[in-house]
Structures are given as C-alpha cells and as structure tokens.
Amino acid sequence: MTTARARNYAGLSAEERRLVRRERLIEGAIRAYGELGYRNTTVKAVCEAAGLTERYFYESFANSEALLVAAFDTVSRRVFSCLERVRKEHRGPAEERGHAVLRAYYQMLKDDPDGARLFVIEIARVGPAVDAVWGALLPQFGEVLARMMAPDSDIKPNPGELVRAGVVGGVVQIAKEWIRSGYARNVDAVAADALKICRVLAA
Amino acid sequence: MTTARARNYAGLSAEERRLVRRERLIEGAIRAYGELGYRNTTVKAVCEAAGLTERYFYESFANSEALLVAAFDTVSRRVFSCLERVRKEHRGPAEERGHAVLRAYYQMLKDDPDGARLFVIEIARVGPAVDAVWGALLPQFGEVLARMMAPDSDIKPNPGELVRAGVVGGVVQIAKEWIRSGYARNVDAVAADALKICRVLAA
C-alpha cells in the first residue's frame, strides 16, 4: 500500500510546494493580465510569467477564469484592507475622511498599475462566474464609501441601494478614465473629483 | 459585356435589397444579443434571428464586431435623439429638466430591454474597436447630462472631465443594477436616484 508517499523537496511538503506554485501563478497572472489583458492572455503565457508549465496550472485551477478570480481576490483583499484601515484611522469630519480614503484608493491604483487594471478593468464582463464575483463586491464597496461619508464613522448610514451602486460606478469610472489617461492628473485632484460624487452618500 | 445586370426583385434594386437585409440583420442582432448576450451569439444565430443565412451577413458586415457596432449605433441614435428632444422641451428649472431627461432615459431602457442590454451592458469590453465606440460616446453622454443640469439649458457648463465621466459612470451603473433587478423599482424612483448624482454637475 505504498500509495505514492509524499516526499519533501527543498524542505517543503507536497502541499506546501503546491501552494508556493499557486502563489507564483497568481502573481504571474496579475502581471500577465496587466500587460496583455485577460482576453489576450493564454494559459501558456501565465505559466511563462510564473516560471512554471501548464501541468501546474491545472494542478491548482480548473480553468482560466478560476485563476482570474483568485488573482482578483488577492488584489481586492489588499485594496479593501487598506481602505478600511485608512477609514478607521480618520475620526474627524466626513469630508476629510472621505478624501483620505479616496486618496488611498487612487494611490494604490497608481502604485500597482497591473493590479489596478485587473481590479478596475479586466474583471468586467468575462463570464457569469467572474461577473458574480464583481457583483458581490459592489455592495461591499458601496458600504465602505457610505461609512466613510457618514457623519460619525461608526454610524451606519442608509442611502438607497441604487444610489450606492451609482456612486461606486462613478468612483470606478473615474478610475478607468484616469488609468486610460496614463494617470495624467495628480492623486489629490482625482480624489477631490471622486469626493464630489461621494457627497451624495452623506446622510 | 452583360456583366451581371442587376435585376429587380420584389420591386427593389439589388442595392435596396441589400439595405433591407442589412436592417434585418441589425434588428435580428439586437434581439439575439439581448437574449443570449453578444459573447454567446454566433453569426449563425444572428442570421437565424434575421431570417437570413450567413452569406448575407458577410455581404454587409466584415465580422461580428462590425455588426455589433452597427447595432449599437442604431440604438444609441434612438436614445440620444430622444434625450435631446426632451432636454430641449424643458426650459424650466434644471432640477425638473434633469428629472425629465433621466426619466426618458430609463423609460426607454425599460420599453426596449433588448436594446437596453445592448446599449448598457453588451457593448462593454468586447475588443479595442468596439471599446473605442463606447469611449467616444461617453463624453457626448456627459455633455448631455451637463447641459441638462445647467441653470439655463443653452449655457454650456464646464465641470472637469473626470467629474463628468464619473457621473456618466454612475448613471449607467444605476441602469445596470436596475436591469439586473428586472426593472424592480419604478422609473420615477430610479430617475430620482440618478438625479442625486447628476446634481454634482449643477454649476
């Protein structure tokens, strides 16, 4: 019954090695998608960017969309934890807090253009499964923006769902245009423009 | 030298028959895209919806994207001419005019769900050529919204480009959510929510 006894390589167990490869694929995907766009990125290209071959792709992901979702998740966690941190740091007036959070958001997009493209552009309209991921994130994003504009950061404001969705759509559209322009205007100016739209959420 | 002398069929010249078929393909495309989504719609499916065969597809369009652009153009002309008409009809206060124009916009989306899906959803992220068409429409849309919110409808207001883009993004995102909900809320309520965002444009 020697059912393929797992053997350590480079001091790592089989499962650990798999997870390392998974991470490398995700980072490779972020770079590849950022450079070529998801649509033009073949499985082969991602594997090359990760320094691995196709067999390891299918070891960790069922298909391209699964990797896209994983990569998006990685970036989205980074962004959200940052925004939440900044929001909690600022207990002053809503205006100031709003500007700080938006500034952090756009600054992150500028600091990591590959991640930005994935988070803002490439995630959209890939397929039902991927769209559902973005669909689930939208209300969360709205919640963060609504809280950041609440008079007291701990109070839960309650504008209509459509209004929240609209504000998120506006903030993201501004990001799209800004990215398309090659980050032409400075971060503060962009955040100030976005804040104008977010004021709709001020209860 | 009888180089295929054009012959009338059903009282129409060869060119007229071609244009009729072209129109049928466009209308078929709007219906097919609305039902299946552009991505899942094959050339064959469009032709079936139009009651024609593939040969006539390539008679009028170089490829699928060309038809998508033509179909989008058709819908977008309808929408814009309606919005412009409504805007010019209302010479009262900006608030009232804004609500009327937005109401007309969302009403059109509700009255023609296939066209709505094409105009709001299916056009996005198909490819560079198609994206360029939407990219060109965005500022126009922003211009319409800005004028509708100007104190005097004839005065040309001038908020920043990013702000305009953001507002358009918001209005469209609201449309997306509303469509996704199956047009759950009534048109007036949706227009009122969108108007909240458009107030940012009031000079």
Add this chain to the structure above:
DNA sequence: GTTTTCTGACACGTGGTATTGTCAGATTAA
C-alpha cells in the same frame, strides 16, 4: 417556356487555444 440571376441550405477547410498525455532527466530518501 426558357434562360438568367438571385436565394437559401449546408458542407468543408482553417486557425488557434485548452486540456490531456508522454517521457527523459533531476532530486530525494534509504
């Protein structure tokens, strides 16, 4: 009625990528 042109149905080749399979060589444990 005969001939010419148009129309619709369908078959076929093409291209490009996903996904699976094979195998030699590298790495580790005994």
Add this chain to the structure above:
DNA sequence: TTAATCTGACAATACCACGTGTCAGAAAAC
C-alpha cells in the same frame, strides 16, 4: 548507489466557430 518520486518540456488531441465555397431550386425577364 539505487530506487522511488517529482519536475519540466513538449507532443497529441479535442474543440469551436469563423469564413468560404458549392449547388439545387425559386423568381424574374424575355
């Protein structure tokens, strides 16, 4: 060292829709 396992390169296959070509029959002209 030797045997077992892992790894990477690459070949082979599957698949899907586009775009083109063929051909018989319908519709118009004469």
